[in-house]
Every structure is written in C-alpha cells, then in structure tokens.
Amino acid sequence: MTPWLTTDVALLREHYPTKGAPRTQAEHLPHRTLAAIRAKAAEQKVRTRHGSTTGKRFPRVHPPRDDIDMQIREAYIHATERGFLHRLALRLGKPDWWVQKRAALLGVTRPMRVDVWTLRELDILEQWAHAGLVVIRQKLRAAGFTRTEGAIGIQLKRRKIDRTDPDTWTATSVAPMLGVNPATVADWCERRGLKAKRVTWGPNGKLIITRADLKRWVNTHRAHVDLRRVDQHWFMELMLGPEPRVAQVGVAAA
Numbered sequence: 001m002t003p004w005l006t007t008d009v010a011l012l013r014e015h016y017p018t019k020g021a022p023r024t025q026a027e028h029l030p031h032r033t034l035a036a037i038r039a040k041a042a043e044q045k046v047r048t049r050h051g052s053t054t055g056k057r058f059p060r061v062h063p064p065r066d067d068i069d070m071q072i073r074e075a076y077i078h079a080t081e082r083g084f085l086h087r088l089a090l091r092l093g094k095p096d097w098w099v100q101k102r103a104a105l106l107g108v109t110r111p112m113r114v115d116v117w118t119l120r121e122l123d124i125l126e127q128w129a130h131a132g133l134v135v136i137r138q139k140l141r142a143a144g145f146t147r148t149e150g151a152i153g154i155q156l157k158r159r160k161i162d163r164t165d166p167d168t169w170t171a172t173s174v175a176p177m178l179g180v181n182p183a184t185v186a187d188w189c190e191r192r193g194l195k196a197k198r199v200t201w202g203p204n205g206k207l208i209i210t211r212a213d214l215k216r217w218v219n220t221h222r223a224h225v226d227l228r229r230v231d232q233h234w235f236m237e238l239m240l241g242p243e244p245r246v247a248q249v250g251v252a253a254a
Contacts, residue, residue, distance in 0.1 A: 012037065133149040171207040179228075188224065
C-alpha cells in the first residue's frame with residue numbers, strides 16, 4: 001500500500017470538492033484508485049459540493065443520431081413481420097421504448113397489414129362456422145391455410161356469419177317446432193329414448209339434439225308426436241329432407 005504524500009493530500013483537498021473522485025483521479029491522482037481517493041476524502045472530511053451519488057440511479061441518455069434515424073425510417077417503411085421492433089432495437093443497441101418513441105418523433109409509422117382472406121378460406125369458414133374456433137383452425141390447416149383462433153373469431157364477427165348449426169337444436173329451441181313444452185322434450189330425452197348430449201348441468205341444463213337422432217326417434221316413437229301441433233314446413237324438411245352432414249353431427253354450436 002503506497003502511503004499518501006503531503007502533495008497528494010493537498011491535491012485531494014483542492015480538487016475533490018469541485019471535481020469529485022473520477023476527475024480528480026484522471027487529472028491529478030492517476031496512481032490512486034477511486035476507492036482509495038474516496039476513503040482518503042472521508043478521512044480528511046473533504047466532501048464534494050454536489051453531494052454523494054451513492055445509491056442514486058440516473059437514466060441513460062440516448063442522444064439521437066442521423067444514421068440511427070435513417071435506419072428507423074427504413075425499418076418502419078418495410079416492417080411487415082411481427083417482432084420487427086425488438087429486432088430493430090437489438091440491431092441499434094437501443095431499448096424498444098426508445099426506438100418506438102423516436103419513430104413517433106420522426107413521424108414514421110408501420111404500414112397497415114392487409115391480410116386478405118382467400119375465397120377458399122371463406123368457404124371453409126362458412127362451412128364450419130357452427131364449430132369451435134379450434135376445429136375451424138384445424139380445418140383451415142388441413143386445407144393449407146394458417147390462421148390463429150383470434151383471427152378466425154374476428155373474421156366471423158366482421159362478416160356476421162351465422163354460427164348456428166342447422167343440424168343441432170337445444171331442447172328449448174326444438175320444443176315449439178314440435179308443438180310441445182321444453183319440459184316434454186327433456187322428458188323424452190331422459191325417459192323416452194331421445195338421444196341428446198348434455199352440455200350444462202343443473203335444473204336448467206342444456207341438452208343438444210342432432211337432426212339424425214331426432215329423425216330416428218320420431219320414426220320409432222310416432223305416438224308421442226302430434227302432427228297437428230308441429231311446424232309443418234320444418235317437420236316435412238326434417239323427415240323428408242336430405243340427410244344431415246355426417247361430419248357435423250355431434251359438434252355443439254360454438
């Protein structure tokens with residue numbers, strides 16, 4: 001350990017109050033460490049006029065530069081992929097928030113992403129609109145299209161596509177078409193052999209009945225159906241219309 005000379009202490013007492021430890025070391029005491037300078041200043045009871053900065057945090061300054069501004073403009077003009085902002089920030093060595101704020105000051109914005117749905121995609125969307133979003137995504141993927149569940153849901157709402165499955169009914173919705181009370185349909189399901197899928201439980205639990213199961217049950221339980229009370233057009237279509245789509249049977253309305 002090198003002892004402090006009288007000249008060293010004199011330089012410390014003269015320059016430390018106005019310059020602090022880093023500048024005093026760089027300009028006058030290069031052979032002393034910062035820790036040694038601060039320790040000697042504490043021993044001599046010499047303080048800086050600006051006060052101590054121990055434990056304080058100072059925001060990092062990111063001064064703008066013309067070359068960085070040019071890169072931000074070019075990147076925003078050609079931004080088409082997700083995550084471009086983070087990649088741009090890494091390339092510039094700046095935080096994401098700074099790049100985004102600088103772009104706003106420069107008046108540059110990302111071009112709007114126009115993600116057009118093809119006619120084939122829309123056909124699949126309408127065909128499987130009654131199914132859940134996961135099923136629709138799987139059907140699109142099988143046809144070679146990649147869409148997220150969020151994008152599918154937005155497209156369904158935007159185009160106001162009816163998501164009701166024409167080949168399924170609840171006990172409550174089918175009752176008036178058969179001219180009976182919903183409790184009667186529930187009794188048929190529980191005691192008379194009408195096949196139904198229960199999707200909710202409790203006193204008012206929901207039962208889902210498919211077209212194929214209802215048609216099969218009517219053919220074998222004709223005594224329970226009063227033809228004078230049924231909706232004639234709907235009943236004729238049920239009994240004499242085309243067979244339901246097999247792929248859609250058993251899929252509850254989303």
